[in-house]
Structures are given as C-alpha cells and as structure tokens.
Amino acid sequence: MTAFLIRRLLQAIVVLLLVTVITFILLRAIPGNVAIAILGPAAYRNPQAIAQFNAQYGFNKPWYSQYLLWLGHLLQGNLGYSWNLNQSVASLLGSHLPKTIALVGISTAIAIAVAIPVGLWQAVKRNTIIDYAFTSFSFLFYAAPSFFIGTVLILVFADKLQWFAAEAPQGNLWNDLTDWHAMTLPVLTLTLVTLALFSRYMRSAVLDNITEDFVRTARAKGVPRRRILFRHVLRNSLIPIATLVGLSLPGIMSGALITESVFNYQGMGYLFFQQANKQDYPTLLGIVVVVAVATIIGSLIADVLYAILDPRVRYVSA
Amino acid sequence: MTITQAAPGAVPATKPRSLLLRGLDVFVENKLAIVGLIVLVLIVCFSFFGPMLYHTNQINTDLAIENQPPAAGHPLGTDPSGYDILGRLMIAGQTSLEIGFAAAVMATCIGTLWGAVAGYFGGIVDTVMMRVVDAMLSIPTLFLALVAVAMFPRTKLTLILVIAVTSWLTTSRLIRGEALSLRIRDYVQAMRVMGGGGGRAVFRHIAPNAVGTIVVNATFQVADAILTVVALSYLGLGISPPGTDWGGMLNAGVQNIYNNYWWQVYPAGLAIIFVVISINFIGDALRDAFEVRLQQR
Numbered sequence: 001m002t003a004f005l006i007r008r009l010l011q012a013i014v015v016l017l018l019v020t021v022i023t024f025i026l027l028r029a030i031p032g033n034v035a036i037a038i039l040g041p042a043a044y045r046n047p048q049a050i051a052q053f054n055a056q057y058g059f060n061k062p063w064y065s066q067y068l069l070w071l072g073h074l075l076q077g078n079l080g081y082s083w084n085l086n087q088s089v090a091s092l093l094g095s096h097l098p099k100t101i102a103l104v105g106i107s108t109a110i111a112i113a114v115a116i117p118v119g120l121w122q123a124v125k126r127n128t129i130i131d132y133a134f135t136s137f138s139f140l141f142y143a144a145p146s147f148f149i150g151t152v153l154i155l156v157f158a159d160k161l162q163w164f165a166a167e168a169p170q171g172n173l174w175n176d177l178t179d180w181h182a183m184t185l186p187v188l189t190l191t192l193v194t195l196a197l198f199s200r201y202m203r204s205a206v207l208d209n210i211t212e213d214f215v216r217t218a219r220a221k222g223v224p225r226r227r228i229l230f231r232h233v234l235r236n237s238l239i240p241i242a243t244l245v246g247l248s249l250p251g252i253m254s255g256a257l258i259t260e261s262v263f264n265y266q267g268m269g270y271l272f273f274q275q276a277n278k279q280d281y282p283t284l285l286g287i288v289v290v291v292a293v294a295t296i297i298g299s300l301i302a303d304v305l306y307a308i309l310d311p312r313v314r315y316v317s318a
Numbered sequence: 319m320t321i322t323q324a325a326p327g328a329v330p331a332t333k334p335r336s337l338l339l340r341g342l343d344v345f346v347e348n349k350l351a352i353v354g355l356i357v358l359v360l361i362v363c364f365s366f367f368g369p370m371l372y373h374t375n376q377i378n379t380d381l382a383i384e385n386q387p388p389a390a391g392h393p394l395g396t397d398p399s400g401y402d403i404l405g406r407l408m409i410a411g412q413t414s415l416e417i418g419f420a421a422a423v424m425a426t427c428i429g430t431l432w433g434a435v436a437g438y439f440g441g442i443v444d445t446v447m448m449r450v451v452d453a454m455l456s457i458p459t460l461f462l463a464l465v466a467v468a469m470f471p472r473t474k475l476t477l478i479l480v481i482a483v484t485s486w487l488t489t490s491r492l493i494r495g496e497a498l499s500l501r502i503r504d505y506v507q508a509m510r511v512m513g514g515g516g517g518r519a520v521f522r523h524i525a526p527n528a529v530g531t532i533v534v535n536a537t538f539q540v541a542d543a544i545l546t547v548v549a550l551s552y553l554g555l556g557i558s559p560p561g562t563d564w565g566g567m568l569n570a571g572v573q574n575i576y577n578n579y580w581w582q583v584y585p586a587g588l589a590i591i592f593v594v595i596s597i598n599f600i601g602d603a604l605r606d607a608f609e610v611r612l613q614q615r
Contacts, residue, residue, distance in 0.1 A: 011449070011452075015452045015453045015456065016453075018449055018450060019453045019456055019457060022450075022453055022454060022457075023457065023465075026462070026465055026466065029469055140591065140595070142594075142598070143590070143591045143595045143598065144587070144590070144594075145545055145548055145549060145552070145565070145568075145590055146549075147549065147552045147565075147568060148568060148583075148587035148590065148591075151568065151571070151575060151587070152583065152587065155578060155580055155583060159575070159576065160578065166575065250455065250456060250457065250458040250459070251459075253458040253460075254458040254459055254460035254461070254549075257458070257460055257461065257464075258460070261553060262572075272461060273464065276465055277468060288457055288461060291456075291457065291458060291461065292453075292456040292457055295455075296456050299456075
C-alpha cells in the first residue's frame with residue numbers, strides 16, 4: 001500500500017508539471033503582444049516603452065526561462081500578477097475561488113445525494129415505467145447543453161413564475177450562501193447536468209453488483225431482500241461512484257464556467273472566460289493550475305479510496 | 319420430448335453470415351436506435367435540403383422585423399437581427415453538424431493513433447504518452463478550447479481543429495487499453511504459433527476487435543463535439559457572423575431573455591437535444607451490435 005501511494009504520488013507530481021508546461025506553451029502560442037495589450041495601441045510608436053515593459057516582466061527571455069521563472073515563483077506560493085486587473089492572481093483567486101467552490105460543491109453534493117437513491121431504485125425496478133421515466137429524464141439532461149438548461153430555467157422560473165432571480169448573487173460568499181432567491185437557479189442548473197451523469201452510472205453499477213456471486217450467496221442463505229440491497233449491493237456500488245466523482249471534476253468545471261457565464265456569477269470560470277480574450281496569462285495560468293491540482297488530488301483520493309474500500313483490488317503487486 | 323442435436327463436427331448447411339450482417343441484426347432489434355437514426359436523418363435533411371425549399375435572407379440583417387413572435391410570414395418568429403428563425407435553424411444546423419462530425423472523425427484518428435502507438439510500444443514511450451493524456455485530461459476541455467480558439471481566426475476549419483485537438487484524449491485511453499489486451503490474447507498467440515504473420519494478426523484479429531471500440535467511440539465523440547461547438551459559440555467564440563450555429567442562435571436569444579422571447583431560445587435548444595440524444599441511442603445500439611456475444615449465428 002505504501003509503495004502504491006508513493007508511486008501514485010510521484011505520478012501525480014509529473015502530471016501536474018506537464019499541465020503547467022502544456023498550458024504555458026499554449027498560452028504563449030496565442031498571437032499578440034502582451035506589452036501592446038497592456039500599454040495600449042499608442043505604444044506602437046514607442047518601441048522603447050515596449051522594450052522596457054518586456055525587460056521588466058521577463059518577456060525578452062526565451063520561453064523556457066520564462067517558464068522556469070514562473071514555476072519558481074509558483075513553488076514559493078507566488079501565482080503572479082494580473083496586469084489587466086491590476087491585482088495579484090492570488091487575491092483574484094481569493095475572491096473568485098470560494099464562489100466556485102460553493103457553487104460546484106453544493107450542486108455536486110445535491111447531485112450525489114439524489115443520484116444514489118434514484119440509481120438504486122431504477123436498478124431495482126429495472127425495465128418498468130419508473131426506470132424508463134428516469135432514464136429518459138437523465139438522457140434529456142445529459143444531452144441538453146448547460147446554457148440551454150440555465151436559459152430555460154430563467155424563462156420559466158424567473159420570467160414567467162417570478163419565483164427566483166434571473167441573476168446570481170453579486171456580493172461576497174456569505175451573500176451567496178444566504179441569498180437563495182438568486183442562488184437557486186445556478187445551483188439547480190449545475191445539479192441537473194451532473195445528476196444526469198451520476199444517476200446513469202449508479203444504475204449500471206447497481207445492475208453489475210446485483211448479478212454478483214455474493215448476492216446470490218446472501219440470497220441463498222436467506223438474507224432479507226432489503227438487507228441484501230443496502231448491506232451488499234449499495235455499499236459495493238458506491239465504490240465506482242467515488243472514482244467517478246474524482247474523474248468528472250474537469251467536466252463539472254466546464255459546466256461551472258458556462259453556468260457562471262449564464263447567471264453572471266463572479267466565480268473562477270467566469271473570470272477565466274473574461275480574461276481568455278485579454279491575454280491575461282498569469283490569471284489564466286493560475287486558474288488552470290488550481291483546477292488541475294484539484295482534479296489530480298481528486299483522482300488521487302478516489303484511487304486510494306478504491307484500494308481501501310475494495311479488498312479485491314491488490315495494488316501492492318501492481 | 320426430443321432433443322435434436324447436430325453431430326459433432328457437422329458442417330453447417332448454410333454459409334455463416336458475415337460479421338456485418340449479424341451486427342446489423344442486433345442493431346435493427348434496438349427500437350430506440352432506429353428512432354434515433356430516423357430523427358438524425360430528418361434533421362440532416364432539414365438542415366442541408368431545407369434551404370432549397372424554404373428561402374430566407376440569412377445574410378443581411380433587417381432591424382425593421384427584429385424580435386417578432388411566430389406568425390404567418392415567419393413560422394418560428396425572428397431573432398434580434400431580424401433573421402427568420404426557421405431558416406436560421408437550417409443554416410445553423412449545417413454548421414453544427416459539419417463541425418461536429420468532422421471534429422469527431424479527426425479526434426478519433428488522433429486518439430486511435432496515439433493510443434495504438436502507446437499500447438503497442440509500451441514501456442517508457444507508453445508512460446510518457448499517457449502522462450501527457452492525463453495532464454490534458456485534468457484541464458477542463460472548455461478551458462483548453464477557450465484558449466486555443468483565441469489563437470486563430472474563427473472559421474469552420476479552425477473550430478474543427480481546436481475541438482479535435484482537445485477531445486481525442488478519452489479515445490486514446492480506450493484504444494491503448496484495447497491494444498494492450500489484444501496484443502497478448504491467447505488466440506493471437508495461438509495464430510502466431512500456427513505460423514500466421516503480423517498482417518494476419520492485425521487484420522483478422524486485432525482490427526476487427528478494436529474497430530467496434532473505435533466506431534462506438536467515434537459516435538459518442540460526434541455528440542460531444544456538437545456540445546463543445548455550441549458551448550463555444552454560446553460564449554461568443556463560434557464562427558463569425560453572418561454565419562452561425564445552434565449555440566450562436568441561443569446566444570442571440572439570451573440577449574432578450576428578460577423580455578421572455580421564448581421563440582428565440584427553444585428551437586435551437588431542442589434541435590441540439592434531439593441530435594445529441596439520437597446519436598447517443600445510435601451509439602448504444604452500435605455497442606451492442608459489435609458485442610459478439612449478442613449476435614445470432
């Protein structure tokens with residue numbers, strides 16, 4: 001187990017380094033001149049100012065030494081400085097990250113809490129009208145783009161029924177968590193998208209387990225049906241769900257970017273979208289690194305959980 | 319009760335049916351897939367042949383007729399620029415479908431090549447190639463695509479390239495797994511012992527077994543690519559006006575969301591849902607069709 005942990009940890013570090021290299025190269029490949037973007041078009045007549053800017057921020061160095069410089073700063077906890085917003089990336093993340101964590105955390109938690117019983121129920125009642133109803137429901141929300149779901153929710157619940165606000169809360173985090181008049185629709189949008197994915201997986205995980213030998217043995221021993229379902233089938237079906245949650249974080253983040261744009265919610269996805277067109281490299285790099293770290297840690301935890309929860313998996317020899 | 323049993327080693331009276339036909343039988347059994355196929359064909363015909371029958375001006379804006387609700391002249395109303403929505407739905411469909419299909423084909427090719435090379439060579443090559451995949455997978459696709467799309471002028475071709483380059487990752491993982499397991503299968507080894515060459519191994523054993531994975535995966539890729547392209551155009555990064563796609567139409571509709579102009583939102587949204595669900599149904603049935611155990615011999 002220790003060997004597995006160390007190997008897995010090293011692998012995570014390598015992947016993280018690759019993420020930073022890929023993102024750095026990709027961002028530098030965007031045409032355009034940072035100096036012009038920051039100093040304004042008038043700087044074209046003033047090559048001296050451009051040269052001074054480039055020297056000040058290290059843009060006159062080759063890309064690999066710029067990368068190493070940035071990486072060195074990152075290791076010291078310095079994420080860089082956004083010239084566009086005139087603020088350090090750390091403080092930008094400090095104000096935007098908690099909002100995204102709140103949105104993604106709450107909606108993922110609700111999605112999991114609903115998907116597990118629904119998937120279990122569907123598998124037990126498989127090929128009945130209930131199963132078909134939920135399957136079509138999850139297909140519908142799986143196929144619907146998140147911005148369409150968000151837009152329809154606004155049309156129905158904000159415009160027509162006027163139950164909720166069409167725009168997300170604009171204040172601080174505390175405001176978000178208390179203002180459910182404005183927070184409900186963004187959370188609902190992201191929940192519906194995630195729920196569709198999770199309940200489909202849960203249904204098939206339960207169906208896989210129901211045909212396992214240990215279920216037949218338990219049934220043969222005369223264990224009550226309810227106990228088989230909750231003690232044997234449910235517990236084993238939760239294992240793949242744990243892995244799925246870790247792996248689907250990037251997908252949920254894409255959904256969060258769209259949801260935040262639809263509802264004008266000042267989270268990290270919204271910030272990324274706003275800065276993507278403005279060549280604000282430090283901010284974009286910072287956000288990608290944060291998301292990648294979260295994903296890599298998520299899948300690391302999922303893998304370790306898998307090894308702990310499922311004794312059939314022997315990682316020691318691997 | 320009589321049990322009829324063929325003598326051991328008896329030659330079947332008729333020639334065994336081909337793999338393709340047996341797969342087709344399983345596919346046709348799936349009612350949802352047939353419905354999906356019909357809906358998809360109808361939407362493709364609607365998008366590509368519709369404009370020949372239903373003539374609208376989709377080039378010049380006409381602000382005199384902006385935001386009109388559905389009425390006799392414009393069955394689905396008009397959008398904020400005065401374009402007829404029914405006609406716009408057709409040309410938008412062309413863009414979404416073309417980009418979706420082309421990007422999926424390209425992503426499948428890249429992914430298959432990457433995965434097959436990694437799985438075939440194994441060792442350090444495999445490790446390095448798959449870590450690159452891991453790294454790219456931990457960046458959300460939309461984040462990658464947003465940055466990549468900023469690099470190029472926004473035409474169909476560049477959108478296809480950007481989506482293909484950001485969505486081949488899961489394919490490569492699947493194909494690598496397939497290549498790893500097929501390489502050491504007993505029947506491949508046995509065939510080699512009997513004197514079969516590498517070509518026979520690849521074409522008679524490995525390719526037919528991996529082709530299922532490739533085709534099924536490519537089908538789901540089309541659905542995902544359509545969803546990515548509509549997401550990009552919804553964010554205002556689709557092809558430049560007057561061209562549009564279904565995501566771009568939704569973007570235009572959202573400008574007037576507070577006026578409750580529902581006719582600008584539902585047509586494009588429903589078109590996306592119908593196409594994506596249809597493709598998913600077809601993909602599910604294809605997966606069954608390639609599953610040899612389900613085939614009747």
